[in-house]
Amino acid sequence: MSGKKRGRSSLSHTNKVDQDDQYNHHPRHHQDMELRRGPWTLEEDTLLIHYIACHGEGRWNLLARCSGLKRTGKSCRLRWLNYLKPDIKRGNLSPEEQLLILELHSKWGNRWSRIAQYLPGRTDNEIKNYWRTRVQKQARQLKIDANSASFRDAIRCYWMPRMLEKTSNIPQSVQLTNNSMAAAPAPAAIDLLQPLHDQDPPHDHLSYFQPIILQRHADQITASSGLNGSSTLQVPNLPEFSSSCSMDDIHGGGIDFNPFLIENINAFGSGAWVNPDPMAASALVASNINPASDYTDGLWSMDQLYGMLKSYMDMDVEYSMFPFSTDSASTELM
DNA sequence: AATTGACTCAACCGCCCTATT
DNA sequence: TAATAGGGCGGTTGAGTCAAT
Structure with missing residues (x-):
């Protein structure tokens, strides 16, 4: 953000x-x-x-x-x-957080505040916005109801396992442990925001909060004026990735078939295009590695979905057994 | 350079529930 | 018990941004 x-x-x-x-x-x-x-x-x-x-x-x-x-x-x-509120996280949702939202929403529906209880630092409003702008968008593209059983199945059987793969594939050396900014903040920004997560507030609350407020207002001013925040307000400029990338975005072509129909899956070619998640992209920036141009937002692109459908079918894997099962999660969370 | 349309998300709306008097 | 106040929740809006044209 x-x-x-x-x-x-x-x-x-x-x-x-x-x-x-x-x-x-x-x-x-x-x-x-x-x-x-x-x-x-x-x-x-x-x-x-x-x-x-x-x-x-x-x-x-x-x-x-x-x-x-x-x-x-x-x-x-x-x-x-x-x-x-000082413990609010800023920035894109991590794959882990997205996973949790998808899982909890499949259990509880639009109980945003309840879902938010299990994502420390995330607000119900943010989760609600995420669901409406990202998840529902994907459902629209797939031409299925976001609240339908088939969409939930798609999430459970294809997207969640993929997310799990991704989260385990991010190299430790480039994983962000500071969760305040998914779009990797500059070192100075990390220093600035560190008290949010690592320290107890000092007794002087104003001095504790002021840099945070200033940072957030500086972001606003920078965004609206087009000026570089670091040069005008002595606060770091925070890099950010574009947030949305669909198949249309990538290839400039429309798509008009439902991936959940078996004939369409069979017809799909072998050129599965896989795009890493923004968390990893941010982490690469944080470690001064030049990110590839293919990084997109945390949800799947259409190509990804077709790709994973195809590959999972090829592997003949039983995905009702993936580790983040409803049973284990619900037992833990109830 | 200007326009347009899609997207994001902070803020608001209105209903509901609970606590207090 | 009823009326009122306070607060929480899910849904909705619309200004600002940005990419495409």
């Missing part, structure tokens, strides 16, 4: 909150009060972090009233939980 300037509204002015929202529970307080909406500013983030450092999380409406933020309690809660 690059900290791009985003948000549902770019309003810089204040706006009345929808009276249908839960905050009509406080009509006297909010009726005439102009509340801010849209993207959070650096000042607001600092204010929120400072307040939570002093008073702790929770009681969000009280926080909203007492902190000086012209935001709703719900907005404050969301900002903290999805963005500012």
Whole structure:
């Protein structure tokens, strides 16, 4: 994640909150009060972090009233939980995390918060976005329902074993152990973000959080201005890989057959194209190895899927026995 | 260089559940 | 028991970005 300037509204002015929202529970307080909406500013983030450092999380409406933020309690809660909380991971989901999401979603469906409990540092919002933008996209391309049994089977029988192969194939020397950025951060950035994961917060919470906020806002400014963050704001520029690559992207050609039909599998040629995952690509950058041009996002490309289908059929492997079985996972996670 | 369309994801919406009074 | 407040959850939106044309 690059900290791009985003948000549902770019309003810089204040706006009345929808009276249908839960905050009509406080009509006297909010009726005439102009509340801010849209993207959070650096000042607001600092204010929120400072307040939570002093008073702790929770009681969000009280926080909203007492902190000086012209935001709703719900907005404050969301900002903290999805963005500012110090143990939040940034960057692409690792193959392991993707595996877990796929597995847990097959068990629980759209129970995002429940799934997020098993991915430390990942928010339900992030997982939900991942599912909707990546997984559902693949389902659309395959012309099958993402919630269908056939899609779940495809995930379980073909994609998960492949992911397991990938995770075990990444050389130890280039695996990222710091999980804050899947897109490998520059060394300075690693230093900057290290306290997020390796150290206890110092007593001076503001000094602890400030570099993190500054980094994230710098990312936003850099992204929106086109300027290099390291030269303008004295913060490192974080490299990032393009996130999406389908067969169309790769070969410039459309594809119009369903890989789950046996005749299509048989008709598929032997030229399986395999693209490594972005985690490995990032790790290569981290180790100054020039990544090949074929790195794509963490989900499969169409070619990959056809390739693995073909190869697994050739091998006549029974994939109901792959190590990340539903049984073992559910036993462990329940 | 300008336009367009697909994509991402932070933020919001509205409903629901639980705790408190 | 009912009313209200606080908070959580899943779904949705739309601004910003980027690649393709």
